[in-house]
Amino acid sequence: MPVAERFVSINGEGACAGKLAAFIRFAGCNLRCGYCDTMWANVPGAAAKGETPEQLAAWVRQTGVECVTLTGGEPVLQPLLPQLVELLLGEPGPCERGLRVEIETNGAADLGELAALRARIGDATPGVLSFTVDWKLPSSGMEQRMLPANFRLLDTRDTVKFVCGQGDLPRALEVARQLDLPGRVPVYLSPCFGDIEPARIVEFMQENQMTWATAQVQLHKVIWPDVERGV
Numbered sequence: 001m002p003v004a005e006r007f008v009s010i011n012g013e014g015a016c017a018g019k020l021a022a023f024i025r026f027a028g029c030n031l032r033c034g035y036c037d038t039m040w041a042n043v044p045g046a047a048a049k050g051e052t053p054e055q056l057a058a059w060v061r062q063t064g065v066e067c068v069t070l071t072g073g074e075p076v077l078q079p080l081l082p083q084l085v086e087l088l089l090g091e092p093g094p095c096e097r098g099l100r101v102e103i104e105t106n107g108a109a110d111l112g113e114l115a116a117l118r119a120r121i122g123d124a125t126p127g128v129l130s131f132t133v134d135w136k137l138p139s140s141g142m143e144q145r146m147l148p149a150n151f152r153l154l155d156t157r158d159t160v161k162f163v164c165g166q167g168d169l170p171r172a173l174e175v176a177r178q179l180d181l182p183g184r185v186p187v188y189l190s191p192c193f194g195d196i197e198p199a200r201i202v203e204f205m206q207e208n209q210m211t212w213a214t215a216q217v218q219l220h221k222v223i224w225p226d227v228e229r230g231v
């Protein structure tokens, strides 16, 4: 599998924000979001080290952390991802309750196989798998690529993330309602970094009584504003 980088940091996004996590970033993506902060990992021929699922699972074990984030680029494009996920879910984890494996995915890669794997494995493995799925909004330039079927596969273990740029907030609310997310899947609203004031997101939530949504700023960019890799 083409690994652009792997590192331990605190998770800066999603339901595990603030917790130590082992990150594996795969090279290559099927989208080109205008704001992408990891374009360096997406370009054809991006530097990547070939590693097997077994090697990656061994590295995760050696880190000693409980949370694992599989990201990219677009991790769901990797044909061996289900194999890696199955290995990770079978790991005992540092606290003997298994690993919390999170897949960060863009909404434009079919989640059917991974959702079926999760249903098949069920409670038989110690680990837990969750999907953090973006719905790309107009400012990304990629909204037409979203696969609504992906969002029907999600439940309370998962997260739908709306990265909001200028003018995107009303569309995020409309999509959340159309996809029947409130009360069914946790929803996070995150500012496209540097593009809109986070306070604008909070105001919008207040104006629209979005009690079901969570506002979130990318924590790692607050802590390490000028560092692009390895955090």
Ligand SMILES: C[S@@+](CC[C@H](N)C(=O)[O-])C[C@H]1O[C@@H](n2cnc3c(N)ncnc32)[C@H](O)[C@@H]1O
Pocket: 029, 035, 036, 037, 038, 071, 072, 073, 074, 075, 104, 105, 106, 107, 133, 134, 161, 163, 190, 191, 192, 193, 218
């Ligand atoms: C780099 S992407 C990799 C995973 C997958 N390709 C995706 O888009 O979800 C990880 C997360 O970073 C977010 N992201 C990328 N650039 C961003 C930016 N400039 N501001 C805020 N979030 C950003 C994406 O929207 C996504 O939720």
Ligand SMILES: Nc1nc2[nH]cc(C(=O)O)c2c(=O)[nH]1
Pocket: 009, 010, 011, 012, 013, 038, 069, 071, 072, 104, 220, 231
């Ligand atoms: N610290 C940190 N947390 C993250 N959570 C999701 C990330 C990603 O790029 O998918 C990310 C990242 O790049 N760094």
Ligand code: SF4
Pocket: 029, 030, 031, 032, 033, 036, 037, 038, 039, 042, 072, 073, 074, 106
């Ligand atoms: S889908 Fe994710 S990795 Fe791909 S361009 Fe968009 S933000 Fe970047």
Ligand SMILES: [Mg+2]
Pocket: 037, 038
């Ligand atoms: Mg990132």
